[in-house]
Amino acid sequence: MKVKLLLIAVFAIAAGELFATTQNPFSRENISLNGQWNYLIDPYENGFYNYRRQAFDKSESGKGGYYDNRQQNHPNELIEYDFEHAPTMDVPGDWNSQVEELNFYEGSVWYFREFSLAPKEERAYKLYFGAVNYVADVYLNGKKLGQHKGGFTPFEYDVTDQLKAGKNFVVLKVDNTRKQDEVPTVNTDWWNYGGITRDVLLLVLPKEHVEDYTMGLNPQNNTEILGDVQVSGISAGQSVKVSIPELKLSQLIKLDGDGKGEYKFASKKIKYWSPESPKQYEVVISYGNDQVKDQIGFRTIQTAGKDILLNGKSIFLKGISIHDENPLLAGRLRSEGDIRMMLQWAKELGCNFVRLAHYPHNEKMVRMAEQMGLMVWAEVPVYWTISWENVETFANAKQQLSDLIHRDKNRAAVMVWSVGNETPVNEPRFKFMGGLVDHVRGLDNTRLVAAALELETKDGVMSCHDPLADKIDLISFNEYAGWYTSHALDKLSDIQFKFEQDKPVFISEFGAGAQPGYHSEERVRWSEEYQEDLYVNQLKMLEQIDGLRGMTPWILADFKSPRRPHPIYQNFWNRKGLISNTGEKKKAFYVLRDYYLSK
Known part of the structure; x- marks a missing residue:
């Protein structure tokens, strides 16, 4: 019993305290922002710092950077960048292989993408990036969402309150400069591909939705499946349904005040995943108007x-x-x-x-x-x-x-x-x-x-x-x-x-x-x-x-x-x-x- 409880606790930590991105984002309703993005090369970071090397987005007004996407309203107005007439590159993709002059380039490049939307009041919206190498400063409609470090892991922002009806625009400053104190550091044996290298999605979710879940075989008992689930924006006492139809397993899980719940299934009919037989089961997690489906295999390794x-x-x-x-x-x-x-x-x-x-x-x-x-x-x-x-x-x-x-x-x-x-x-x-x-x-x-x-x-x-x-x-x-x-x-x-x-x-x-x-x-x-x-x-x-x-x-x-x-x-x-x-x-x-x- 001690091992089983430990496993559940471990899953709960992974799903809760360290929660980072929506689990299984590609299965959720989404608007793909992949495709052609405009870009501007900015080796001196003029679009981020003023001439005193002070960041525009940390100034009192928060204005002045390329992320404002300023438009010229008068012929005498001085604006030294223009996304609308800037060249484009494919996202996902790196800039080194798409633009000849950027083959060896390490530094900052600005990305711009405009999209139209009619936000629905009963929906939540999350801006998801599969990976951006290496430092990404992310802005939506001129407002900073945050900064992410790490060239190979996903990240997302809840943008429900930042979106507007009609045209919206996303701007990123991406910097792939190698630095000693980063991970990786200055010395590697692979190409330092910069850019938005994986998918960009605008996730469209119910206000209350399944954020995260874990499901796996108990390593101490291969007839038990253990897991947990995390639902956003609910009060204690509500329930989420977890089922594995092929195994005829289904359970209503009571959630605590943080929207978390744990569960355990028992079955002697589980077919285990292996290279010879990569068996996966459809898993369905339902809460209110939200439903998530995944394909999950069960196995032990020790x-x-x-x-x-x-x-x-x-x-x-x-x-x-x-x-x-x-x-x-x-x-x-x-x-x-x-x-x-x-x-x-x-x-x-x-x-x-x-x-x-x-x-x-x-x-x-x-x-x-x-x-x-x-x-x-x-x-x-x-x-x-x-x-x-x-x-x-x-x-x-x-x-x-x-x-x-x-x-x-x-x-x-x-x-x-x-x-x-x-x-x-x-x-x-x-x-x-x-x-x-x-x-x-x-x-x-x-x-x-x-x-x-x-x-x-x-x-x-x-x-x-x-x-x-x-x-x-x-x-x-x-x-x-x-x-x-x-x-x-x-x-x-x-x-x-x-x-x-x-x-x-x-x-x-x-x-x-x-x-x-x-x-x-x-x-x-x-x-x-x-x-x-x-x-x-x-x-x-x-x-x-x-x-x-x-x-x-x-x-x-x-x-x-x-x-x-x-x-x-x-x-x-x-x-x-x-x-x-x-x-x-x-x-x-x-x-x-x-x-x-x-x-």
């Missing part, structure tokens, strides 16, 4: 010694790492077609698992992975050189983690929450990342917690002496023997691994770069043959590890990176992909595929 158990059975995680980038069409993944292409490639590779690196990917990516039977490692961009002792940096990372968990907590496919990648072993970093691990466990005790660690190599033996390994559920690490080290490929199997921790071992990265179409009988570096040989010998080496339970080699497809300037082999592409930027499968693709098919 470790037992050196094993990983899915629904109580041992499983090997046959994975691949993926960036949120289309190698064929420059820029972030924009559509469900883009997403399906990437996940279908993973399925062709024989995968049952994907690592969505190094930041939260699109909610649509996670949902589609679940439908296709692909388990997910989800991560926040605590990467390399974070300001470990900065309190605000930690708060930022913690918030991004909260937002990710809140968004994807009902997705059965998500097996692992990762708190970071390739971070140095020292006391400030341990305190920072250890705090994130504790935060995850306080929000969700139904999944594994991990991080991509680095190993220590001494006398030909790789081992993990990172104290963070004692706090997480996997001995999960990146290693690049044969690429970033001097190990000869045919000697990789001589490397030994020794781990004191009694935990499953998971290889979160290994790999090598290969220029697509470059072949060499001598199997020299950058050739497809070198990458092929590295995979052959890496897999032999890794098979010797006691407790090896999975891997996500780096990476599914070539991706853009400013860190990779070599004009012949890279040209600002990271070439470790198993698939080229023209969609051609490299020779190593088939090595890994054959290995996975044999598992």
Whole structure:
């Protein structure tokens, strides 16, 4: 009973105190604001600050910035911007891939979109953004709604009282400038795509509506479904109905004064979600005039010694790492077609698992992975050189983690929450990342917690002496023997691994770069043959590890990176992909595929 009560309490925290955005927004009535937005490039931020570097929106009048969208009413009136005649770009989409002059641009760009509306008194309206990279200052009809930091998590504003009948306009100042104290920090190995990179929706909801809900299998009893629900704007004593029609389960839940309620279902007929059978049930949540429908799978994931158990059975995680980038069409993944292409490639590779690196990917990516039977490692961009002792940096990372968990907590496919990648072993970093691990466990005790660690190599033996390994559920690490080290490929199997921790071992990265179409009988570096040989010998080496339970080699497809300037082999592409930027499968693709098919 103690475990059950703990689980319900954890769900309640995730749904209540840390509530950020409306759950399952794409299922709600909405007006899409995707499409063509006008933009203005503003490297000096003239539209935000006056010549004394004072923010217009913090002045006494709150006026003077580009967000006012001033119109010229007299020929002698001085206005130095004009959204109406400004060029346009697609939203969702990044500016780097859409505007040639902005390819390497880091700075501020203003976005403008006008729309018409006849607001209804009995409705509530929320302005929802799937992701904006990195800092977004958001204005509606000239009034500031707020500022959001973080390039990969959703956010929304209740704009019920700000909308007017007729024409309305939204303005954003988006700044993707890299800064040391942000998350991620200045140093990354991916393209810093700026802009409104995911969907923009105006949610249209009943005044009293279902804001949030959680539903999942009790990890201690796989015949029990536990959850909670949050309804807005009601008084205590009212009820919400939660049902799973296929299982003939239905319950009226009494809500407290905050609109919260908890529930429990029992059934021995539950079919569990797995890669072989990605079963989802339609869930219906009804309150008054509001109804939400979702597709939810039920499963358990846990470790037992050196094993990983899915629904109580041992499983090997046959994975691949993926960036949120289309190698064929420059820029972030924009559509469900883009997403399906990437996940279908993973399925062709024989995968049952994907690592969505190094930041939260699109909610649509996670949902589609679940439908296709692909388990997910989800991560926040605590990467390399974070300001470990900065309190605000930690708060930022913690918030991004909260937002990710809140968004994807009902997705059965998500097996692992990762708190970071390739971070140095020292006391400030341990305190920072250890705090994130504790935060995850306080929000969700139904999944594994991990991080991509680095190993220590001494006398030909790789081992993990990172104290963070004692706090997480996997001995999960990146290693690049044969690429970033001097190990000869045919000697990789001589490397030994020794781990004191009694935990499953998971290889979160290994790999090598290969220029697509470059072949060499001598199997020299950058050739497809070198990458092929590295995979052959890496897999032999890794098979010797006691407790090896999975891997996500780096990476599914070539991706853009400013860190990779070599004009012949890279040209600002990271070439470790198993698939080229023209969609051609490299020779190593088939090595890994054959290995996975044999598992």
